[in-house]
Amino acid sequence: MFKGSFTALITPFKNGQVDEAALARFVDWQISEGTHGLVPVGTTGESPTLSHDEHKRVVEVTIAAAKKRVPVMAGAGSNATSEAVDFAKHAQQAGADAVLVVTPYYNKPTQEGLYQHFKAINDAIDIPIFIYNIPGRSVVDMSIETMARCYELKNVVGLKDATANLARPAQQRVALGRDFIQLSGEDATALGFVAHGGVGCISVASNVAPRLCSELQNACLAGDFKKALEIQDRLMPLFDAMFCEANPGPVKYAAYRLGLCEPDTRLPLVPISEASKRIVDAALAQVGLVQARAAE
Numbered sequence: 001m002f003k004g005s006f007t008a009l010i011t012p013f014k015n016g017q018v019d020e021a022a023l024a025r026f027v028d029w030q031i032s033e034g035t036h037g038l039v040p041v042g043t044t045g046e047s048p049t050l051s052h053d054e055h056k057r058v059v060e061v062t063i064a065a066a067k068k069r070v071p072v073m074a075g076a077g078s079n080a081t082s083e084a085v086d087f088a089k090h091a092q093q094a095g096a097d098a099v100l101v102v103t104p105y106y107n108k109p110t111q112e113g114l115y116q117h118f119k120a121i122n123d124a125i126d127i128p129i130f131i132y133n134i135p136g137r138s139v140v141d142m143s144i145e146t147m148a149r150c151y152e153l154k155n156v157v158g159l160k161d162a163t164a165n166l167a168r169p170a171q172q173r174v175a176l177g178r179d180f181i182q183l184s185g186e187d188a189t190a191l192g193f194v195a196h197g198g199v200g201c202i203s204v205a206s207n208v209a210p211r212l213c214s215e216l217q218n219a220c221l222a223g224d225f226k227k228a229l230e231i232q233d234r235l236m237p238l239f240d241a242m243f244c245e246a247n248p249g250p251v252k253y254a255a256y257r258l259g260l261c262e263p264d265t266r267l268p269l270v271p272i273s274e275a276s277k278r279i280v281d282a283a284l285a286q287v288g289l290v291q292a293r294a295a296e
Contacts, residue, residue: 005203006202006203007037009026009062010207012260018054020057029049036071037073041075046079046248046269055178056087072095073130076121077104084101087122088121101130102132102134103131118150118153130157130160136162136164148256159172159183161184162186162200163195169182169197173197191220191225208289209238250280253276
């Protein structure tokens with residue numbers, strides 16, 4: 001169930017509110033384009049600036065729109081364990097297939113603190129848990145030893161690895177075994193990640209190129225790395241453009257250019273600059289998602 005291209009869903013806004021209709025249409029389009037799974041209310045979904053009620057509503061809308069056609073891995077992260085437990089319980093009640101739990105940010109917990117955080121969530125629910133290890137945002141890096149301890153818990157089944165360190169999937173595979181589900185958290189190194197033992201990617205770029213991203217992962221999983229490399233070469237300008245400014249500013253603008261939703265983000269994120277818009281426009285044209293825009 002948990003392999004291939006999973007989209008780290010953007011959260012569409014309109015007039016300052018969550019645009020539920022646009023979100024439901026977006027989910028349906030993602031599935032029709034071949035996306036293997038959906039991950040609402042992660043970083044790309046602007047979870048830090050959603051209220052708790054909005055967070056839960058986005059999960060509910062995503063699950064309802066998906067209609068069990070693909071798995072939904074709901075974001076359930078917080079730097080307060082009690083909040084993460086609450087989000088995880090809600091995700092289970094709403095019908096999510098799994099939860100994605102980021103290592104607590106800002107507090108800088110010890111490895112023991114990380115373990116106890118995940119244990120508390122594990123003990124509160126009965127659906128699969130994926131660890132989200134992203135030291136660049138959370139400032140803490142879960143060690144492989146702590147990961148192995150967490151994997152002994154009944155519900156912890158895998159990992160979203162956003163370290164961009166291609167030694168990690170191989171090291172984690174040796175330490176935790178082949179059944180531990182490893183998903184890349186970075187588009188640009190996802191092909192290499194799968195070659196080193198991963199089984200997919202939780203992707204930002206698949207918000208706007210879901211078919212190509214799913215084809216890339218299908219080729220990787222079939223062992224056809226020549227074809228995968230050809231697709232990656234085509235997608236690489238988009239992978240780079242999606243991070244020309246802080247995520248999800250660029251990908252939301254790209255989605256707007258494709259007519260999928262408004263480009264709005266919430267403060268402290270602001271609209272991307274004109275220079276960044278040109279970078280995104282050029283990448284969309286180079287990949288073949290839109291026609292090149294005439295010079296203005």
